[in-house]
Amino acid sequence: MLKMSKVSKTYRTDTVETHALREFSLTVDEGEFVSVTGPSGSGKTTFLNIAGMLEELTSGSYELDSRDISKLNDKERSKVRNEKIGFIFQSFNLIPELDIFDNVDVPLRYRGFDASERSRRIEESLEMVGLASRMKHFPAQLSGGQQQRVAIARALAGEPRFLLADEPTGNLDTHMADSVLDLLTEINESGTTIIMVTHELSLADRAKRNIFVRDGQVSDGPPELHFATAANG
């Protein structure tokens, strides 16, 4: 379970103070598929960064599986991130010098699995996304949709409890986007909790639960209303 209580995040420069999150509270239960929408600058990015422990919060509390994350040191945070969280990025973020096999291998190396265990997990996850036959290809040799599938395979190989997806279909055409969403839905149905940030309401509708973020806080009401409000000024 992911639980944020009154989380605030403030960025400070010499002259400017920016409140990215203000007393942001959210609970995501085991097995949920949550979409997060909101206008630019609303705090979606900051929420996802803090949820993924890529950034530290300024105040409030954050518990992941009943464990207070703010008290962990770098090594412990890295271990939790590696074992419990999988990331999917809009721009795929594959390492161009490594082939597909080695790209999926990256988080497993940090996990400390032996070679045979890593190999089994890589093959299984690539099988799941339909790219088992492309293991020795390099990212540049794949289409955008295939690259995102590799990124999903990489995120899944460590069998994480949470999948954090950042605009996973943002760089894909409609057909490929549907395909990736189908895959995410399938993954969620197998028990993995998914939190997906997206701009597209049609994609958000595929989630079981929709969260709308505005001015650094979770906002009540349906997303359509808020987008309309924002559009009207």
Added chain:
Amino acid sequence: MFRHYLKLGVLSIRANPALSALMVAAIAVGIGACMSIVTVRHVMSDNPVAHKNDVLYHVQLDNWNPDDPYGEPNEPPEQVTYLDATALHQAGRAFRQTISFKSDRVVQPDGDDARPFQELVRATTADFFAMFDVPFEFGGGWDAAADQTEERVVVLSSEMNQRLFGGEDSVGRMLTMNNESYRVLGVLQEWMPMPKFYDLNNNPYEGAEEIYVPFSLAVTGKWGSSGNNSCWKSPDGGDFAAYLASECIWIQMWVELRSASENDTYMQFLDDYVEEQKSLGRFPRELNNRLNTPAEWMVDREVVDDSVSVLLSLAVLFLVVCLLNTIGLLLAKVMRRTNDISLRRALGASKSALFSQYIIEAGMIGVAGGLAGIGMTWLGLRGIESVFSDYDFIAYLVSMDWTMIMGAVALAIVSALGAALYPTWRACSVSPATTLRIQ
């Protein structure tokens, strides 16, 4: 993980060949400049008898002018008189002792076509060979009895034996010098102590003599010294006997003492000897006897010229400049890879894991820089050799041994790792959220 990091290092180097090559070149040039001078200094300051440094001692007595020390502020002469050398040698109070001086003879090879040539000769005593671990190819040195009987024997260097007898076992063959015949008693293996620790006068790098003869034989034959010869007052007469009885210093003396107590006892013996000589009207200065190990003696005699130390400082500074360049290049490389770093952090890499990865990559650059640096060092040494080609000994000063080769690689790795510390720390400090595009 180490092998995995090596693989990542290779991939990274291949992904940035120009930047990597620049870093290797910067390290190699710095290492080359530094190690060229270090090599010269290493050879100049080498101790050829380091393994016996704690038992060999150079002997100094202060028989000098009461109104004017030999060296400021109160340094005794670096050599001893014939009177003292023979008296101390004959007393035999050390485990081993040797006295010697450098002379020269005209060697007359056999054969009608062979032309005579002048050659440096060391007149010494029997213990010389055992004290300094001089290795023999054939035969051996003379015994203590030969020191007394003025036996006409010689020991040849390997090179001289090659020149005179074609490298054969020449023990028992005869050699003619200044129209006098000598029987070859032994032939040395290659032996080129550098510096020539047992006689640092004139030129410490001229190499060992090619011919060795008994000290007593040379004195009886009235052979003059080809080395330093200093007198604080004129001999009482113009003949060789007056010279031998004078206060002129021209003989080097060494003793072998196996323990601290032997050292103390011998020092007391020297003091007693000088006190006795004072009662005879000699040694007008205060007691000032010295026993120095080979290492101490070479420092005392400033075997390594100050200019070499200055050059070394400049070379180290140059290496530092090259490393600063490398730091800049590494920083540029790391900053280009912030996305990779952030991604790895997001996928579970701890700061220490990333630190290991980047340090190993820097170490690989260091190894490559070190290997290239060996080549640059070789070029630098050849440059020094060509500039000082008029000096016979220069070839020895510019020769690289395994210590220097391994030292070059080690210095390169340490330098690269040192240069990589700041960029690697910066890499590990990158906030993943600032570079990964999470919207």
